[in-house]
Amino acid sequence: MNSIDSHVKEIERVAAGEQSHRDPCVVQSWLRCMNEYKLDPANAQDAYIVPDATLREHQEQAESLIRISRAGLAALFDQIAADDYVLLLSDARGVAVDYLGNPRLDRELRRAGLYLGADWSENRAGTCAVGACMVSREPVVIHQDDHFDPTHTPLTCTAAPIFDTRGELAAVLDISQLSSPIAKTSQRLALHLAKATARRIEMANLVARTGDEWVLRLSRTPDFLDTAPDAAISLDGAGRITGLTLGGLESLGRSLGFVGNNPQALIGQPISTLFDLDVDELPYFMRGHPAGERLLHANGEPMLFASAMSPADPQRVVVPVARVPKKEALDAMSHGDTTMQSLQAKAAKLAARHIPILIQGETGSGKEVLARAIHDSCNDGGRFVAVNCAAIPEHLIESELFGYVPNAFTGAARKGKTGLVESAAGGTLFLDEIGDMPLALQTRLLRVLSENEIVPVGGVEPKQVELRLVSATHRELKTLVADGVFREDLYYRLNAATLSLPPLRAREDFDGLLDRLVDDLGRRYGESYRLDIRARRLLRAYAWPGNLREMQNALEVASALSDDGVIRERHLPDTIRQPASTEPDLLRQLEQCDGNVSALARRLGVDRSTVHRRLKRSRQSATQH
Numbered sequence: 001m002n003s004i005d006s007h008v009k010e011i012e013r014v015a016a017g018e019q020s021h022r023d024p025c026v027v028q029s030w031l032r033c034m035n036e037y038k039l040d041p042a043n044a045q046d047a048y049i050v051p052d053a054t055l056r057e058h059q060e061q062a063e064s065l066i067r068i069s070r071a072g073l074a075a076l077f078d079q080i081a082a083d084d085y086v087l088l089l090s091d092a093r094g095v096a097v098d099y100l101g102n103p104r105l106d107r108e109l110r111r112a113g114l115y116l117g118a119d120w121s122e123n124r125a126g127t128c129a130v131g132a133c134m135v136s137r138e139p140v141v142i143h144q145d146d147h148f149d150p151t152h153t154p155l156t157c158t159a160a161p162i163f164d165t166r167g168e169l170a171a172v173l174d175i176s177q178l179s180s181p182i183a184k185t186s187q188r189l190a191l192h193l194a195k196a197t198a199r200r201i202e203m204a205n206l207v208a209r210t211g212d213e214w215v216l217r218l219s220r221t222p223d224f225l226d227t228a229p230d231a232a233i234s235l236d237g238a239g240r241i242t243g244l245t246l247g248g249l250e251s252l253g254r255s256l257g258f259v260g261n262n263p264q265a266l267i268g269q270p271i272s273t274l275f276d277l278d279v280d281e282l283p284y285f286m287r288g289h290p291a292g293e294r295l296l297h298a299n300g301e302p303m304l305f306a307s308a309m310s311p312a313d314p315q316r317v318v319v320p321v322a323r324v325p326k327k328e329a330l331d332a333m334s335h336g337d338t339t340m341q342s343l344q345a346k347a348a349k350l351a352a353r354h355i356p357i358l359i360q361g362e363t364g365s366g367k368e369v370l371a372r373a374i375h376d377s378c379n380d381g382g383r384f385v386a387v388n389c390a391a392i393p394e395h396l397i398e399s400e401l402f403g404y405v406p407n408a409f410t411g412a413a414r415k416g417k418t419g420l421v422e423s424a425a426g427g428t429l430f431l432d433e434i435g436d437m438p439l440a441l442q443t444r445l446l447r448v449l450s451e452n453e454i455v456p457v458g459g460v461e462p463k464q465v466e467l468r469l470v471s472a473t474h475r476e477l478k479t480l481v482a483d484g485v486f487r488e489d490l491y492y493r494l495n496a497a498t499l500s501l502p503p504l505r506a507r508e509d510f511d512g513l514l515d516r517l518v519d520d521l522g523r524r525y526g527e528s529y530r531l532d533i534r535a536r537r538l539l540r541a542y543a544w545p546g547n548l549r550e551m552q553n554a555l556e557v558a559s560a561l562s563d564d565g566v567i568r569e570r571h572l573p574d575t576i577r578q579p580a581s582t583e584p585d586l587l588r589q590l591e592q593c594d595g596n597v598s599a600l601a602r603r604l605g606v607d608r609s610t611v612h613r614r615l616k617r618s619r620q621s622a623t624q625h
């Protein structure tokens, strides 16, 4: 009898009621496969990967959990990658929506179903770790011939459930290997790691979703109370339990006997049903008090150590713009965009010396923010003085910039006036729209740069000024030189150190910027806002001619229109909500991303193969027309 036959016979004997040496969770799953799903163990089926469009739908629904889980999954993968484990995050329907695996094994992993988009629901795939975990809501190891379908018996798979803050199954974390030692005990460490990571993800999810509530983190010992607690619960202002990390709480409850059979039933109950604790006492359990003394009691008995995070706890929020320490202002300008990173490094070096800097970039791309960041990054005590050359009437620019001596001209103040250049002495003069500066003044500016001196209107005595000049323009200065309206010598003087800000549509850190602006709005209005996936996709797909300023305004309006803090498609301006781009539009958008398919894929929120497919279609339709 070959091994497949003996495997099938064993399952049939178990189904007929024979005792088995297998773990109870395996036996129960086999019985479900035979009796409920009517699967045939002799009928081997290949792993099933859902179509791209279906996968995207699953990913969109799990979007926030995927985002919150990412750091935990990456840390886990680092620990297990050397042993050729793959890591799958499956949603509550059993479809792998996130995946980390060794690209070297890509083809084998895909064939085995250890891959993005694989459907591991038990009624389709038979006994498997994801499927059994979904049904039992318990961590499981399904090792080799524990699998029901003979196709999967080479694999070893370990899964742990991830619950949402109300105790519903949200996802399953699975780590698997294509081949493994015979002994099932070889997977003990894998089980421990999967459980620990699932707890961390539940914890991160609870903290991320309860911005305006208290979070009470619980631990058996004081040692890791603030850094790696066992479980957590969230509490509203009246001290009622609004959410919990079910996996952690169950395991604590089991060992301490304090939770009862069903921690989910705690939702809505006052915290006093669990511990001898009142909401007013929570501040005592915050960081700053010795961890060893933050001990919770139940019925007078010491129970668990606790660490409370207040709704305004700085650990819970992204550092707001206003609170960015000045020295780090330059770093805070981007969130992983490579062009910005090299620009920031260049800016930091230039700022350290008094070299004139020219910032180029489309309107609203952040030229003034960059100029301020340069000033703040090495503030030597002087002021940041911003002048918009296009906004001051031409006949006033000279006196505004250079000041004037007493009674210099009719209507001038009797005591004279200090010019903006002089008031920036020791600091930074920011000349916005420098392309609009009249020619005569350009000559005087050149003198400031080369001689470090100014002569006020009506005066003869030059005054010494040391300052950092940062200028900005959204126009092509070279063209202005060719047209004779911008001095060539000044152009060369400024052009030596040019910083070109990328437009928003080309930024690789688009999502980071978006989240940052949404967080900033939340802080400004004391609310908590988030974007739903459709709104996010529309924002990604839009071309943003007005760059960050336009995005900031759109989000400001959308957040005001949202009733529950969720920014949805209908809250966005019409210009952004217009129907999804047509195929010829796609070519235009590709151009805007400098032909970079990965950048376009990120912007549209789809994968690269989808972009390639759509581009092929649009090129075909372009040649047909």
Ligand SMILES: Nc1ncnc2c1ncn2[C@@H]1O[C@H](COP(=O)(O)OP(=O)(O)OP(=O)(O)O)[C@@H](O)[C@H]1O
Residues within 6 Å of the ligand: 332, 333, 334, 361, 362, 363, 364, 365, 366, 367, 368, 369, 370, 432, 474, 513, 516, 548, 549, 552
């Ligand atoms: N890196 C950034 N992160 C978040 N917001 C930013 C960033 N850069 C700019 N902004 C926001 O975008 C808006 C436009 O920025 P800024 O005024 O610096 O642009 P600009 O290029 O100088 O515009 P213009 O050409 O019209 O003068 C501002 O409200 C600013 O707060």
